[in-house]
Amino acid sequence: MTADDPVRDSLERFIGKPMGEGAVAPEEVNLPMIRHWVDALDDRNPIYLDExxxxxxxxxxxxxxxxxxxxxTMPSPVIAGIAERGGAPTAMKSENVVTALDAAGYxxxxxxxxxxxxxxxxxxxxRLKTTSALESISPRKRTGLGLGYFVTWITTYWAGEDEIVGRQLFRIFKFDPSTMGGAA
Amino acid sequence: MSAGTIHVGDELPVFELPVTSTVIVAGAIASRDFMPAHHDSEYARGQGAPDMFMNILTTNGYVSKFITDWAGPEAMVKKIAIRLGGPAIPGQPLRFSGQVIAAEDKNDERVFEVTIRAANDLGDHATGTVVVSLPLEPSS
Structure with missing residues (x-):
C-alpha cells in the first residue's frame, strides 16, 4: 500500500485480471486480408502469397x-462516433484500469x-482468439508529459481452443495532461 | 541469406521509407485500425500530435519487412520488441537500421538477435530488438 496515493491503491484490484472480454477473430486467417497487408506495406516476401x-x-x-x-482479432469498429469515443472502435463494455484512470483525470x-x-x-x-491479463501498474511517476502511471498488460493469442500461437506485451503511460511541467 | 552467411556485428542494409499520408492510412486500414489519429490530420492535431501518425501495428509490420527483406524467405521472425518514441508522420522519411548482436544454435536453426532503430528528423520512432531464425540446413 502507498498511503500517499489513493488512486494507485484503488487500481491494485485490477492486477492479474483480464483487461476486458477476450476477442474472437471475426474471420479465419485469410488470403484477401494477407494480400491487403502485403500491398499496403509493400512487403514482397514471397512466403505470404506465392504458394x-x-x-x-x-x-x-x-x-x-x-x-x-x-x-x-481487431474488433469490428462502429465508425459513427469513433472520434467522439477518442478512437475506441466500440464503446467500452466494462470497467478496467484504463477507464478507471480516465475517470481519475489521467x-x-x-x-x-x-x-x-x-x-x-x-x-x-x-481462427484466433485472445485472453489478456494486467501485468503491472507502476507507482505514480513524472515524465515530460506530466504525472501518470505505466500500465503493462499481456495479450495471449490462441488458435482453436488450446494452442498458444503468440503473445504481446503492451505498455502505456496514462497521464494527467494538466500536470505537465508542474512539481511532483 | 543463410545461417552461415550472417555474423555477429553485421549491419543490415539501411531501408528508408518515404512516409506519406497514403503509407500511414494504407497500413492503418490493412491492420483494421480505424482510430482517427491514423487517418485524420485535423483530428490528430486536435489531440496534440503534429499530424496523423503511423499506428503501432504498421510500425511492427515495417520492422518485420526490414528484417525479412534482408534475411530472406527462410527467415522466421520470433520476436519484435520495440520501445516507442516520436511519431512517424507524413513528410518525414523513416530510416531503418540494424545490427546483429548475438547468434545461437537451437535444434535445427540458428537464432539471431538484431538491434533495430527506425528514426526520422524528430528522433527515434522505434528502437528495440528482433529475434529471427534461419535453418542450419536450408531445405532447398
Whole structure:
C-alpha cells in the first residue's frame, strides 16, 4: 500500500485480471486480408502469397505475415462516433484500469512499449482468439508529459481452443495532461 | 541469406521509407485500425500530435519487412520488441537500421538477435530488438 496515493491503491484490484472480454477473430486467417497487408506495406516476401515459392521453404506453404497477429482479432469498429469515443472502435463494455484512470483525470495515453512473440507462423484457416491479463501498474511517476502511471498488460493469442500461437506485451503511460511541467 | 552467411556485428542494409499520408492510412486500414489519429490530420492535431501518425501495428509490420527483406524467405521472425518514441508522420522519411548482436544454435536453426532503430528528423520512432531464425540446413 502507498498511503500517499489513493488512486494507485484503488487500481491494485485490477492486477492479474483480464483487461476486458477476450476477442474472437471475426474471420479465419485469410488470403484477401494477407494480400491487403502485403500491398499496403509493400512487403514482397514471397512466403505470404506465392504458394509455389513458399512450398519450397521450411514454411511448406503460404503463411500470414507475423506482424499481422493483432490484426486478426481487431474488433469490428462502429465508425459513427469513433472520434467522439477518442478512437475506441466500440464503446467500452466494462470497467478496467484504463477507464478507471480516465475517470481519475489521467486521460492522456501514450504507448511506450510493444513486445510481440510468435510461437509459430499462422496459416489460412487458423481462427484466433485472445485472453489478456494486467501485468503491472507502476507507482505514480513524472515524465515530460506530466504525472501518470505505466500500465503493462499481456495479450495471449490462441488458435482453436488450446494452442498458444503468440503473445504481446503492451505498455502505456496514462497521464494527467494538466500536470505537465508542474512539481511532483 | 543463410545461417552461415550472417555474423555477429553485421549491419543490415539501411531501408528508408518515404512516409506519406497514403503509407500511414494504407497500413492503418490493412491492420483494421480505424482510430482517427491514423487517418485524420485535423483530428490528430486536435489531440496534440503534429499530424496523423503511423499506428503501432504498421510500425511492427515495417520492422518485420526490414528484417525479412534482408534475411530472406527462410527467415522466421520470433520476436519484435520495440520501445516507442516520436511519431512517424507524413513528410518525414523513416530510416531503418540494424545490427546483429548475438547468434545461437537451437535444434535445427540458428537464432539471431538484431538491434533495430527506425528514426526520422524528430528522433527515434522505434528502437528495440528482433529475434529471427534461419535453418542450419536450408531445405532447398
Amino acid at each position: 509455389a515459392v513458399a512450398a519450397e521453404t521450411r514454411m511448406g506453404g503460404v503463411v500470414a505475415p507475423p506482424a499481422m497477429l493483432q490484426t486478426w 486521460v492522456g495515453t501514450l504507448a511506450t512499449n510493444s513486445e510481440l512473440e510468435f510461437e509459430r507462423y499462422l496459416r489460412v484457416g487458423d
